[in-house]
Amino acid sequence: MKARIHVFYKDSVFDPQGNTVGESLKKMGFHKVKNVRIGRVIDLEVDYSTKEEAKKDVIRMCEKLLANPVIESFRPEILD
Amino acid sequence: MKVGVITFPGSNCDSDVVDCLQRVGGFEVGRLWHKESPDLSSFKLIVLPGGFSYGDYLRCGAMASCSPIMDKVKAFASQGGLVLGICNGFQILCESGLLPGALARNLNLNFICTDVSVQIEASDNPWTLKTEKHQLLSLPIAHGEGRYIIDDQGYEELLKNSQILMTYRNNPNGSTHNIAGICNRNKNVFGLMPHPERASDLRSRDGLKIWDSLKTYLGIQS
Numbered sequence: 001m002k003a004r005i006h007v008f009y010k011d012s013v014f015d016p017q018g019n020t021v022g023e024s025l026k027k028m029g030f031h032k033v034k035n036v037r038i039g040r041v042i043d044l045e046v047d048y049s050t051k052e053e054a055k056k057d058v059i060r061m062c063e064k065l066l067a068n069p070v071i072e073s074f075r076p077e078i079l080d
Numbered sequence: 081m082k083v084g085v086i087t088f089p090g091s092n093c094d095s096d097v098v099d100c101l102q103r104v105g106g107f108e109v110g111r112l113w114h115k116e117s118p119d120l121s122s123f124k125l126i127v128l129p130g131g132f133s134y135g136d137y138l139r140c141g142a143m144a145s146c147s148p149i150m151d152k153v154k155a156f157a158s159q160g161g162l163v164l165g166i167c168n169g170f171q172i173l174c175e176s177g178l179l180p181g182a183l184a185r186n187l188n189l190n191f192i193c194t195d196v197s198v199q200i201e202a203s204d205n206p207w208t209l210k211t212e213k214h215q216l217l218s219l220p221i222a223h224g225e226g227r228y229i230i231d232d233q234g235y236e237e238l239l240k241n242s243q244i245l246m247t248y249r250n251n252p253n254g255s256t257h258n259i260a261g262i263c264n265r266n267k268n269v270f271g272l273m274p275h276p277e278r279a280s281d282l283r284s285r286d287g288l289k290i291w292d293s294l295k296t297y298l299g300i301q302s
Contacts, residue, residue, distance in 0.1 A: 012231070013184060014187065016185055016254075065142065070174075
């Protein structure tokens with residue numbers, strides 16, 4: 001079983017990297033780009049019997065280490 | 081009167097801090113390795129130096145906050161022991177929950193290595209005892225992720241308890257409310273992005289104010 005976690009700065013935290021990339025896209029003529037946020041993806045190989053069990057633990061992993069809840073939000077998915 | 085300086089894999093200011101504390105500060109210094117789990121009761125102060133612990137993997141300070149020695153540091157701090165985090169050490173203290181808030185990427189995305197002017201915001205604590213409120217110090221910074229972030233509620237708490245010890249005069253990195261250094265509620269844990277150990281000798285001596293404050297607080301003769 002695989003777990004994939006997306007981690008981003010919270011919306012309330014300015015993302016200078018995303019902002020710079022967004023500006024570049026606009027300069028290239030992609031005027032429909034309104035906002036860019038850059039985050040990271042973490043893939044885990046896990047061994048749980050159910051997806052629910054996996055998700056519960058992955059959320060705990062995010063809270064304890066994989067994300068910093070002060071500045072980051074995370075979105076865990078359990079893949080097959 | 082012993083000071084412990086912790087080395088994590090990737091710390092690179094540990095020897096600077098040791099040299100500064102011994103030669104300039106006159107402290108007795110013991111070096112600690114992050115994998116150790118020593119009895120810290122003989123120490124009066126524990127320093128987490130700057131650098132790039134664990135190559136800044138995941139987030140700056142995140143991996144180091146899981147090092148075995150950090151459980152001992154947390155226990156030491158909860159008993160009132162003095163803990164100082166400089167630069168990456170500040171990031172580790174925030175990541176480990178010993179200090180509120182977090183440090184994010186500098187607003188201009190640059191690694192900034194320069195002298196900055198910081199203003200002392202409070203001197204009723206062991207760290208800035210020998211300074212005066214609103215005094216200006218010139219201290220060097222060298223960081224890519226020094227933008228201190230705290231929410232409004234957290235900021236109010238910091239203000240109420242005089243936990244903001246230093247602010248930047250010209251905010252170099254986008255820190256919330258220009259914050260350069262904060263302490264915990266009990267004032268025994270202090271984290272700052274500037275490097276006082278790099279301003280204690282030939283070029284600038286403003287960093288000495290921090291060591292003099294500590295010596296006075298600990299009752300060591302200057």
